[in-house]
Amino acid sequence: MNRSKTGEELDGALDTWILNKRRELIEDIKTLVRIPSISAAPNGKYPFGEPCGAVVDSMEGLIRKHGLGVKSYDYYGIGALYGKDTAERLSSNSIGFFSHLDVVPPGDGWTGSPFEGREQDGFIIGRGATDNKGPAVAVLYTLKFLQDQGIVLKHGLYAFFGCNEEAGMQDIAHFLEVDNPPAFGLVSDSSFPVCNGEKGILTADFVANLGEGNLVRFEGGTVSNMVPNYASVELRGIGAEEARAVLGSDFTVEALEGSGQPGGALVRISARGISGHAAFPENSVNALQKLAAGILKANLAQGDAVPALTFVADSFADYYGEGLNIAFEDELSGKTTHVGSTGATREGKLIIGINVRYAITSPQEELVERLRQRGAAYGYTLEKIHNRPPCYTPADDPLVIALNDIANRHLGTDLKPFVMGGGTHARRLPRAVGYGPERRDIPSPFGPLEGKAHQVNEAVSVASLEEAIHIYVQAILKLDELLS
Ligand SMILES: [Zn+2]
Known part of the structure; x- marks a missing residue:
């Protein structure tokens, strides 16, 4: 040397x-x-x-x-x-x-x-x-x-x-x-x-048609690898006063212009969460999930908005794969984690982006199939699947x-x-x-x-x-x- x-x-x-x-x-x-x-x-x-x-x-x-x-x-x-x-x-x-x-x-x-x-x-x-x-x-x-x-x-x-x-x-x-x-x-x-x-990293979009329903706009999250701390929706046919009364103080409600148009009043409802890293979601609060669950609980969703928002509320209520039926874990790498990181409406569709960190020994083919089935149960298709192996x-x-x-x-x-x-x-x-x-x-x-x-x-x-x-x-x- x-x-x-x-x-x-x-x-x-x-x-x-x-x-x-x-x-x-x-x-x-x-x-x-x-x-x-x-x-x-x-x-x-x-x-x-x-x-x-x-x-x-x-x-x-x-x-x-x-x-x-x-x-x-x-x-x-x-x-x-x-x-x-x-x-x-x-x-x-x-x-x-x-x-x-x-x-x-x-x-x-x-x-x-x-x-x-x-x-x-x-x-x-x-x-x-x-x-x-x-x-x-x-x-x-x-x-x-x-x-x-x-x-x-x-x-x-x-x-x-x-x-x-x-x-x-x-x-x-x-x-x-x-x-x-x-x-x-x-x-x-x-x-x-x-x-x-x-761990392996899998990202994908769940896409649902909003055809018949009162969900006009959904927005939350900017990048795939973060838990979003803000989300908002616009609902038709709901008055701001009515929404405020049933939602409580955890949500912000604004009346929007265009109220009085066909279909009735338009209201924007938003929720705040706590951001975090998609790979370490413990202690974060997902604003997408909080908002969807709040709207459903208050019975403000109608038509196709109901299953679309139910998917968001159900899927992201936990971080360990349960909500997407992919809760694999092993001794080497521990639990699979998952977050819903982005939500957006485009051309009459609701698009929910997910970010999954799966345990090293998870069966990769089965993983995608399970996600597909889970989405289908709520009227979603799975698109833009991107898998980076462990x-x-x-x-x-x-x-x-x-x-x-x-x-x-x-x-x-x-x-x-x-x-x-x-x-x-x-x-x-x-x-x-x-x-x-x-x-x-x-x-x-x-x-x-x-x-x-x-x-x-x-x-x-x-x-x-x-x-x-x-x-x-x-x-x-x-x-x-x-x-x-
Ligand atoms: Zn870094």
């Missing part, structure tokens, strides 16, 4: 190094958080819209500032290269970090602006702070530290920062068109110790064991590798695991409804990022030693 320092010596050196770098690290994260980089439609040279272009330019500036090599991926993302020959070795025998710079929409209910990068009690708060800009900067500092220490590695080392992770993963698809996959990939978009598997690296893989030990040693924990419902770049790579930087063993100081990925007041702990850099440095040394 061509190294001047042992892992232990490096760990000690990192303590001092990080202390001197802390302010700069915080400012670098805030620079990225201030860009509202929600992955969007192509715009000129930007495949995911201008804000994602801006975040790539900004990250390129940080990579250059820290003296690392830059690799362009035509605004699908940006690469940071370690050492002189990583560029040549990218296509052969490298260790790759994978993070993303795109974010989900902020939603409402934030304290202050979601794109301000506010600091509070050791946290940076803002959309994307922990998912995934803070961790991306931690990875960048890992490479920077190794470079400052003059560490020579046998393998190439790089970091890829994508811009479409939350909205279709075209970023990693582009990466794999340009470069070969790494010998081993570390995805910094998970929790410690090691996430060695991801991925799994055995927990007894020597590299998984080594990475797990490093994380446990640094965190003072005794945790086992785990499988999660979240979908990351790891599932697109032949050999990769999720590796931090979140902690599964520590509850969020913001409570169950705030502070985490996809939630309001999303936050990242600076101390946990510093801990992650310690772990990442040791992981690189270990992988460099263990990989052929």
